[in-house]
Amino acid sequence: MDFTGAHILSINQFERSDIERIFEVADAMEPYALRRKATRVLEGAILGNMFFEPSTRTRVSFGAAFNLLGGEVRETTGFQNSAITKGESLYDTARVLSGYSDVICMRHPEEGSVSEFAAASRVPVLNGGDGSNEHPSQALLDLYTIRQELKDRNRGIDGLRIAMIGDLKHGRTVHSLCKLLCLFQNVQVTLVSPPELAMPEDIVEKLREAGHDVTVSEELTHSITHVDIAYSTRIQEERFKSKEEADLYRGRFRLNQAIYTQFCEPNTVIMHPLPRDSRADANELDNDLNQNPNLAIFRQADNGVLVRMALFALVLNVADQVDKYAHPVTWYSGR
Incomplete structure (x- = not known):
């Protein structure tokens, strides 16, 4: 598949070669995930992290992955903190928030909801879990x-x-x-x-x-x-x-x-x-x-950061530029 600008909604969209490409990029992210190096390849980019269902690892690791690539994260957590409680549709939410973001990660309790949101979004959407459907x-x-x-x-x-x-x-x-x-x-x-x-x-x-x-x-x-x-x-x-x-x-x-x-x-x-x-x-x-x-x-949870970094790098078309914007870390990481 052509990852650039693509939504990541379902496993059904992948071929085996796509998986191999994701894993190749994930391997290359290890020095950054382990804080041996830092990169600013996504400096100025914004992730809209929209989680309408409870989450710890998925939400934080998506955010950490984006930060490690140099991007900024804006979050919405829970229905009570969103305009959806006022009756706003997923279509309207997607049209508005995709204007504020360069990529969106979304979790929602209803099956098919993330695909519905992605259809109205102006930027790539990554499925962080839609009900009991997929992750x-x-x-x-x-x-x-x-x-x-x-x-x-x-x-x-x-x-x-x-x-x-x-x-x-x-x-x-x-x-x-x-x-x-x-x-x-x-x-x-x-x-x-x-x-x-x-x-x-x-x-x-x-x-x-x-x-x-x-x-x-x-x-x-x-x-x-x-x-x-x-x-x-x-x-x-x-x-x-x-x-x-x-x-x-x-x-x-x-x-x-x-x-x-x-x-x-x-x-x-x-x-x-x-x-x-x-x-x-x-x-x-x-x-x-x-x-x-x-x-x-x-180890499984740690690997989530590597894989999500790879997805962001591929979707935003910077996978081959990460090292170009690298520099040594300036803090003690203890890793």
């Missing part, structure tokens, strides 16, 4: 993390063995990741969830049409016995009609060090899009995993 940048950073974690073992993404665990019905992160995996070969996917929270059938069908081996299971321990990646997801409480309904499923698929030691291969990588629910009745990934070197959840 393309999360899928990209997840796949980038898988690539990095397997690289030391002389393994690639082709031939990957992955278990996805938890709320697969509402988990937009796993929806997008499954679509992304369809661009690769010979992937074994085990989908572990209660039947009521199963992966949407159309996504399962896409995986099978891509030639992948897909297994559906309700049982955790034997599903993680022979996998490279155990990808856990949170029960998406905000997608249920009530907390009581969500509580029916909370805590069903807990992973701790004892279970890991007994059932996982020694180098199985543990991933989670975060936030992990550490409350006692959920405890999806136990704190006793925190010292496990194969717990990749914080």
Whole structure:
């Protein structure tokens, strides 16, 4: 695809070569993300960070990624702080705010809302999550993390063995990741969830049409016995009609060090899009995993900055100019 000026709305718009290009640029961003160098390549550019649904990592990492490229960030968080509460349409909001920004990142609780907004925007729009539909940048950073974690073992993404665990019905992160995996070969996917929270059938069908081996299971321990990646997801409480309904499923698929030691291969990588629910009745990934070197959840979060820097650089057509505007850092970063 031609990234310049493009919206990033769905995994469906990418070919495998596009993913390889994004990852190539993300690799080049490492010195800047680690504060070894600074760049002002986007000096004067403005990111409109519009988050109408709660977010910590996605919102802050998009902002940090833009700042690290030298740009400025303006934020709207929550409906209560926007004119939408006064009845303004997404069309009007997009027409106005795209006049104030050079690129916009948007999260919204309704499926399809970001695409609707992008259709009226005068600048590129990046989907930061639209309801239970998609989260393309999360899928990209997840796949980038898988690539990095397997690289030391002389393994690639082709031939990957992955278990996805938890709320697969509402988990937009796993929806997008499954679509992304369809661009690769010979992937074994085990989908572990209660039947009521199963992966949407159309996504399962896409995986099978891509030639992948897909297994559906309700049982955790034997599903993680022979996998490279155990990808856990949170029960998406905000997608249920009530907390009581969500509580029916909370805590069903807990992973701790004892279970890991007994059932996982020694180098199985543990991933989670975060936030992990550490409350006692959920405890999806136990704190006793925190010292496990194969717990990749914080490396995964760090990789989000690299991938989002790459997306900004590509969409704003500065990927090949970043080093030209580089200079040494002047502060202690402790990295």
